[in-house]
Amino acid sequence: MHRTRASRLKLSGAIGLVALLGACQTWLRPDRDAEITAALSDLRSGGFSFDPDVRVRTDPYAVCDGFACADLKLVRGRRTIGLAREAFSNPSRLRASLLEIWERYQEPRPGASPDLARATLLVLSDGPRVGVTDSRTLRLAHHRYRQLWLELDAASRAGLEDPDRIPFP
Numbered sequence: 001m002h003r004t005r006a007s008r009l010k011l012s013g014a015i016g017l018v019a020l021l022g023a024c025q026t027w028l029r030p031d032r033d034a035e036i037t038a039a040l041s042d043l044r045s046g047g048f049s050f051d052p053d054v055r056v057r058t059d060p061y062a063v064c065d066g067f068a069c070a071d072l073k074l075v076r077g078r079r080t081i082g083l084a085r086e087a088f089s090n091p092s093r094l095r096a097s098l099l100e101i102w103e104r105y106q107e108p109r110p111g112a113s114p115d116l117a118r119a120t121l122l123v124l125s126d127g128p129r130v131g132v133t134d135s136r137t138l139r140l141a142h143h144r145y146r147q148l149w150l151e152l153d154a155a156s157r158a159g160l161e162d163p164d165r166i167p168f169p
Contacts, residue, residue: 036094040056040098069086084097096127113152118159123138145166
């Protein structure tokens with residue numbers, strides 16, 4: 001009887017260890033460097049390159065706001081673009097997120113509505129040229145641009161295009 005109980009304990013321990021290792025594998029972040037490099041290359045070929053000191057990486061705390069899934073912050077004094085997991089749902093969304101943050105990455109600060117509107121308009125105008133071809137991503141950008149544009153007063157809208165004059169993707 002003693003051997004049977006010991007065998008059961010060993011089996012339970014082995015099953016627990018396998019379950020724990022499986023859970024750890026699920027929680028580990030996948031390596032997205034190749035996807036990030038390809039997206040940055042597409043943006044660079046379209047004329048949108050980040051400064052050499054800017055680091056781009058996945059960030060478990062970054063969240064999506066509509067189509068854009070990138071946060072900008074300082075990490076140990078270095079400008080860092082953190083990409084949310086959802087940014088990798090398709091190549092267009094990753095490129096749209098990077099293009100949106102490109103407009104305002106020079107100085108990390110919370111985005112004000114005029115800054116966010118300019119960044120979203122950039123995605124609508126230049127996104128298809130750098131690989132943002134997914135119609136859902138472009139429709140989300142159009143919707144977000146309309147929301148931001150409506151929040152602005154007449155003076156802040158100067159230089160921004162009326163969303164009704166932008167073709168709906």
